[in-house]
Amino acid sequence: MKQQLVFEAPRRAMPPQHLADLDEAGRAAAVAELGLPAFRAKQLANQYYGRLIADPQQMTDLPAAVRNQVAEKLFPALINPVREIQCDAGETRKTLWRAVDGSTFESVLMRYPQRNTVCISSQAGCGMACPFCATGQGGLQRNLTTAEILEQVRAASSTMRAEHDGRLSNIVFMGMGEPLANYNRVLGAVRRIIAPPPNGFGISARSVTVSTVGLAPAIRKLADERLGVTLALSLHAPDDELRDTLVPVNNRWKVSEVLDAARYYADTTGRRVSIEYALIRDVNDQPWRADLLGKKLHGALGPLAHVNVIPLNPTPGSEWDASPKPAEREFVKRVRERGVSCTVRDTRGREIAAACGQLAAEG
Numbered sequence: 578m579k580q581q582l583v584f585e586a587p588r589r590a591m592p593p594q595h596l597a598d599l600d601e602a603g604r605a606a607a608v609a610e611l612g613l614p615a616f617r618a619k620q621l622a623n624q625y626y627g628r629l630i631a632d633p634q635q636m637t638d639l640p641a642a643v644r645n646q647v648a649e650k651l652f653p654a655l656i657n658p659v660r661e662i663q664c665d666a667g668e669t670r671k672t673l674w675r676a677v678d679g680s681t682f683e684s685v686l687m688r689y690p691q692r693n694t695v696c697i698s699s700q701a702g703c704g705m706a707c708p709f710c711a712t713g714q715g716g717l718q719r720n721l722t723t724a725e726i727l728e729q730v731r732a733a734s735s736t737m738r739a740e741h742d743g744r745l746s747n748i749v750f751m752g753m754g755e756p757l758a759n760y761n762r763v764l765g766a767v768r769r770i771i772a773p774p775p776n777g778f779g780i781s782a783r784s785v786t787v788s789t790v791g792l793a794p795a796i797r798k799l800a801d802e803r804l805g806v807t808l809a810l811s812l813h814a815p816d817d818e819l820r821d822t823l824v825p826v827n828n829r830w831k832v833s834e835v836l837d838a839a840r841y842y843a844d845t846t847g848r849r850v851s852i853e854y855a856l857i858r859d860v861n862d863q864p865w866r867a868d869l870l871g872k873k874l875h876g877a878l879g880p881l882a883h884v885n886v887i888p889l890n891p892t893p894g895s896e897w898d899a900s901p902k903p904a905e906r907e908f909v910k911r912v913r914e915r916g917v918s919c920t921v922r923d924t925r926g927r928e929i930a931a932a933c934g935q936l937a938a939e940g
């Protein structure tokens with residue numbers, strides 16, 4: 578079955594406004610509207626971004642008499658965990674969240690010796706219809722709000738702090754959804770992820786990765802924001818003929834256009850672009866495709882490209898599978914021979930279906 582590309586999310590009632598939806602000016606206005614003194618705005622932001630508290634009843638510097646009102650207007654419970662699964666000896670933890678309207682999406686916290694990464698969702702579902710991706714099969718439910726995106730980050734930070742005495746260091750927009758199809762809300766979330774407290778979580782911009790199927794104009798727009806976040810481009814094929822089917826948005830923006838946009842991103846930000854390539858047996862793993870990939874990337878990005886080969890995580894009901902290891906090794910070798918850096922990504926969470934939208938698909 579051929580699925581339609583969906584850029585516009587279906588019109589649905591959006592969740593109530595939350596403090597995390599607001600920038601500094603918005604917080605000041607909201608606090609004034611509640612009849613509270615101006616300094617409360619900074620205090621609330623400090624509680625949320627600094628102390629990771631989203632329940633006004635726990636905000637001891639807030640007078641008890643105003644806590645209910647603040648809770649109702651600025652801290653509605655937006656997302657609730659409905660399932661949690663762990664693997665890799667507890668170092669990978671996946672959470673299925675349910676929003677107030679019943680939409681579900683997931684985030685995955687991965688702890689490593691040198692870093693702690695959360696993989697977050699930007700949409701409930703996805704409209705990009707990539708046939709190898711579990712999320713792509715279900716279509717788009719709706720865009721997540723900035724606060725719904727940030728709540729996933731806060732939850733992960735809080736887990737790191739409370740349970741592991743550690744710190745969340747990296748964020749990847751590689752959960753459900755196409756972040757650049759929800760541009761403004763994602764941008765608001767990124768700004769508050771990287772702003773230092775009290776205006777944000779204070780995570781370094783280079784440790785934040787926005788992953789996209791390749792919406793070329795939005796890639797250029799993101800470059801012009803000059804945020805310094807890392808861009809990941811889900812390429813998966815070096816030629817239009819195959820990419821038209823693997824990443825259907827390629828019918829709109831071709832490989833050459835998307836590589837031009839990636840080049841613009843790299844030039845504008847000085848950051849290396851991560852090229853994602855899910856390796857699928859007998860589909861995109863041929864030696865000639867490795868050569869072509871290396872050649873095109875070397876031409877377009879030179880040293881500013883890094884290829885992440887991802888062994889395909891088979892989705893239920895699909896006949897596709899990961900490439901055998903010898904084919905994978907040969908693929909990596911050939912890309913490197915063209916002068917392009919290339920590594921195989923580690924695959925956390927496979928046995929709990931944590932990769933690529935599988936949790937919500939299971940329900």
Ligand code: SAH
Binds near residue numbers: 710711754811855891
């Ligand atoms: N829509 C964005 C971000 C979400 S997907 C994007 O496509 O980049 C995050 C990454 O996981 C993408 O590179 C995507 O292509 C990849 N992916 C999706 N399904 C996969 C699967 N079954 N096996 C391996 N990688 C997959």
